[in-house]
Amino acid sequence: MAAMRRLNLPGDAASREDVTAKAERHLIQPWPLAGSIGAEARTLIGEADGIYITDGSGMRLIDGPAGMWCTNVGHRNKAIAEVMHDQALQLSYNTPWYTMNEPSAVLAERIAAHAPGDLDHVFFTTGGSSAVESALRFMQFYNNVRGRKDKKLILSRGGAYHGSTYLSASLNGRPRDLDWMDGADALVVKLSTPDPFRRPAGMSIEAFEDFLLAEFDETVARIGADRIGAFVGEPVQASGGVIIPPKSYLRRVREICRQNDILYVSDEVVTAFGRLGHIFASQDEFGIDPDIITFAKGVTSGYFPLGGMVVSARLMEDLRRSNHPEAMFGHGLTYSSHPIGCAVALKNLDLLEGGILDHARKIVPYFQAQLKTLEDLPLVGEVRGVGLMACVECVADRESRNALQLDKAVGARIDAHCHELGLLVRPLINMCVMSPPLIITREQIDDMVAILREGISRTMDDLRKEGVWQG
Ligand SMILES: Cc1ncc(COP(=O)(O)O)c(C=O)c1O
Secondary structure (H helix, E strand, O other), X not given: OHHHHHHOOOOOHHHHHHHHHHHHHHOOOOOOOHHHOOOOOOXXXXXXXXXXXXXXXXXXXXXXXXXXXXXXXXXXXXXXXXXXXXXXXXXXXXXXXXXOOHHHHHHHHHHHHHOOOOEEEEEEEOOHHXXXXXXXXXXXXXXXXXXXXXXXXXXXXXXXXXXXXXXXXXXXXXXXXXXXXXXXHHXXXXXXXXXXXXXXXXXXXXXXXXXXXXXXXXHHHHHOHHHEEEEEEOOOEOOOOOEOOOOOHHHHHHHHHXXXXXXXXXXXXXXXXOOOOOOOHHHHOOOOOOOEEEEOHHHOOOOOOOXXXXXXXXHHHHHHOOOOOOOOOOXXXXXXXXXXXXXXXXXXXXXXXXXXXXHHHHHHHHHHHHHHHHHHOOOEEEEEEEOOEEEEEEOXXXXXXXXXXXXXXXXXXXXXXXHHHOEEOEEEOOEEEEOOOOOOXXXXXXXXXXXXXXXXXXXXXXXXXXXXXXX
């Protein structure tokens, strides 16, 4: 414990090196490369407060991506820390196999009250992957019980990220995610990325939307609705680069799903709990009422690993009325409905509803407008965003919008410069994703954008010097 505290002191090189050495010898980092697996140290974070994190050298950085889109109410929130402490002393764990706890039932009711349409039943998981996995296994169970054993295929899209468990990962559609991985390919059908920025040259956004919908329709017709169980989609593809689909695309997809009895699973692991200024964005931002919504991340603002799915009352009713009351949904987790996670989520909801959501809604236009000013930099092809999520996409030139001719590590280069200047960026190949804690102020947005501008400018200088780019 004493050693941990010393780490937080700026310039404590000895303990920093010690931790680094331990990580290099024993820690497997997530998403590692074969060439450095099990032998890699990453930026050490010693402590955090509000929108700031402090690295192992004592450097204070704006948490640009809010951890991984999750530290919504900000770091070091005392009210949440106290709830965790109190709940741990009252009931730290109970088996969900044949007992239950109060926080999970109260939280389920509160989440149901925020969910659109008739979505009013909640199953709690340990995070986003297990939430998506649960939704998919539920769809399989639902169709098995209803005697539709062939109706199991899942529609997903390019640019998607839905998790790292086998089935959820099989839906992923970002470049390189699956290059070296196996997936449940026979169960998944991939559709085009709904990315207006990368639509075919000369095509209007309206025509692009029609193209996407025609592809959806044709796919359903070709495969047969009796073989397709679910469509899974993020309302805004987050890790794909904050891809915001054309205006009425989601509503039209929802309609096709309804007509063909395909369950619409809205993956709101990123977009829920305030990121777009609402508890859930499906209805409030995009006008759709899915059959299932998956959530995680912001539900506890990252203080505890928790996720879940909210399911339509109609689906519950269909199962209860089926001819198979003996059929078991053979799915559950040791940490389903975890009392500490659910207690944290309840306090997190109090904080969101007690002013943070209002603040987020008010600050969004300023956040988007300030980031948009970066479009005057020649390396920047587009700045796009919605709510408190945005992406700065760099391109070799605006004519071709070609990212591939650029050094692929351009996002990482910008991140490295920004780190020196006091900002953590989330680099994604040629893109930088920004999604700070929702409590960010106007002044802090000014700092963030000024650093980002300088980081991109320095990257442009580097690329010019290296002869990689001449913008
Ligand atoms: C939209 C979406 N779904 C699912 C996941 C997986 O969540 P987790 O990493 O908590 O398992 C993520 C993670 O980034 C995500 O962005």
